[in-house]
Amino acid sequence: MAAAEQILEVEQLKKYYPVKKGLILQKEIGQVRAVDEVSFALYRGETLGVIGESGCGKSTLIRMLIGLEKPTGGEIRFLGEPIEKGMPASLRREMQMVFQDPYSSLDPRMSVRRILEEPLRIHGGMSAEQKKQVILPLLEQVGLPREALKKYPHEFSGGQRQRIGIARALALKPTLLLCDEPVSALDVSIQAQILNLFRDLQRQYHLTLLFVSHDMSVIRYISDRVMVMYLGQVMEIATKKELFEHPAHPYTQALMRAVPVPDPERQDQCAVLEGEIPSPIHAPAGCPFSTRCPYASELCRRQRPQMRPVGEGHLTACHRYSEEVAR
Numbered sequence: 614m615a616a617a618e619q620i621l622e623v624e625q626l627k628k629y630y631p632v633k634k635g636l637i638l639q640k641e642i643g644q645v646r647a648v649d650e651v652s653f654a655l656y657r658g659e660t661l662g663v664i665g666e667s668g669c670g671k672s673t674l675i676r677m678l679i680g681l682e683k684p685t686g687g688e689i690r691f692l693g694e695p696i697e698k699g700m701p702a703s704l705r706r707e708m709q710m711v712f713q714d715p716y717s718s719l720d721p722r723m724s725v726r727r728i729l730e731e732p733l734r735i736h737g738g739m740s741a742e743q744k745k746q747v748i749l750p751l752l753e754q755v756g757l758p759r760e761a762l763k764k765y766p767h768e769f770s771g772g773q774r775q776r777i778g779i780a781r782a783l784a785l786k787p788t789l790l791l792c793d794e795p796v797s798a799l800d801v802s803i804q805a806q807i808l809n810l811f812r813d814l815q816r817q818y819h820l821t822l823l824f825v826s827h828d829m830s831v832i833r834y835i836s837d838r839v840m841v842m843y844l845g846q847v848m849e850i851a852t853k854k855e856l857f858e859h860p861a862h863p864y865t866q867a868l869m870r871a872v873p874v875p876d877p878e879r880q881d882q883c884a885v886l887e888g889e890i891p892s893p894i895h896a897p898a899g900c901p902f903s904t905r906c907p908y909a910s911e912l913c914r915r916q917r918p919q920m921r922p923v924g925e926g927h928l929t930a931c932h933r934y935s936e937e938v939a940r
C-alpha cells in the first residue's frame with residue numbers, strides 16, 4: 614500500500630508570551646510558553662485528535678496554523694510550502710476553521726445566504742448562479758433546509774449554528790479543516806449529531822481534520838490518531854487503537870482513568886488527576902508533568918524528556934519509559 618501523503622508538517626513550533634509587570638515601564642518578568650517545541654505531521658484524509666486540559670496549548674497551536682497567531686519560532690509546512698510567516702494566497706482556501714462557539718463565530722447582521730457566500734466572494738470569480746450551485750448542496754449536506762438561507766443566526770439553535778459554521782468552512786472545498794472544540798458548547802445529544810456530520814462530510818469531501826477537544830470520549834470517537842498535550846508540550850502521539858490499548862505516558866494513563874466506562878467492576882472509575890496544573894508562568898524546569906506524576910524522579914524534575922518511539926507510529930516523552938528501554 615502506498616504511504617499516505619503528508620500534507621502538514623510542524624517542526625519545533627513555539628509560541629511564548631511575555632509576562633510584564635508595572636503600569637508604565639511594563640518590565641518583562643518572564644514568559645508563558647503556551648506552545649513549546651511541538652512537532653508532528655498530518656496525513657491526507659486522517660483525523661488527528663488533539664487532547665489536553667484547559668491551558669495545554671491546543672487552541673494556540675491551531676491559531677498558529679491558521680495564521681491568527683504568529684509563532685515565536687519553529688516551522689510549519691502546508692502542502693509543501695512554508696507558512697509560519699503567513700499563508701501564501703494560493704493556499705488560503707485549502708485550510709479552513711470551525712470555531713468553538715457557534716454563537717459568536719457568526720455575524721448576527723448577516724443572513725445565512727451572506728454568511729455562506731462570504732468566503733466565495735472573498736476568493737472571487739463566481740457568478741450569483743455559481744455561488745447558488747455551491748451553497749444549496751452544502752446546506753443540504755449539513756442538514757439544513759433551503760429556507761435557512763433567508764434567516765439570521767439568532768433564529769437557530771446552537772447545533773444548527775454549528776452546522777452553518779461547518780457549511781461556511783466547507784464552501785471553498787478545503788483540504789484541511791481545523792476544528793477548535795467544535796462540540797464543547799453543545800448538549801451531549803447534539804454533540805453526537807455534529808460528530809457524525811463531521812465523519813460523513815470527511816468521507817464526501819476527502820477532508821483531513823485536526824480536531825481539538827478536552828473530552829476524551831469525543832477524541833476517541835472522531836480520531837484516527839491522537840496527540841496528547843500538557844502545558845504546551847506533546848506528551849504522546851499514536852494511532853487511536855495503540856493509544857487506548859497501550860497508553861505509555863503517565864498523563865495519558867491518568868486521562869484514560871478519568872473517563873467513565875460502563876463497568877461496575879472497575880475500581881478506578883472517574884479517578885481525578887491529582888494536583889493542579891502548574892501556572893504556565895512557573896512551569897516545571899524538567900518534565901512538565903513532574904509536579905503531578907506518581908513516578909517523578911530527580912531526573913524528571915531536572916531534565917525535559919524527549920519524544921521517543923515506543924511502538925509502531927507511537928511516540929512518548931517520558932524518562933520512565935526510556936529508562937525501561939535502556940535496561
Ligand code: SF4
Nearest residue numbers: 900903906913931932
Ligand atoms: Fe512522570 Fe518523569 Fe515520565 Fe514526566 S518523565 S511523566 S515526571 S515519569
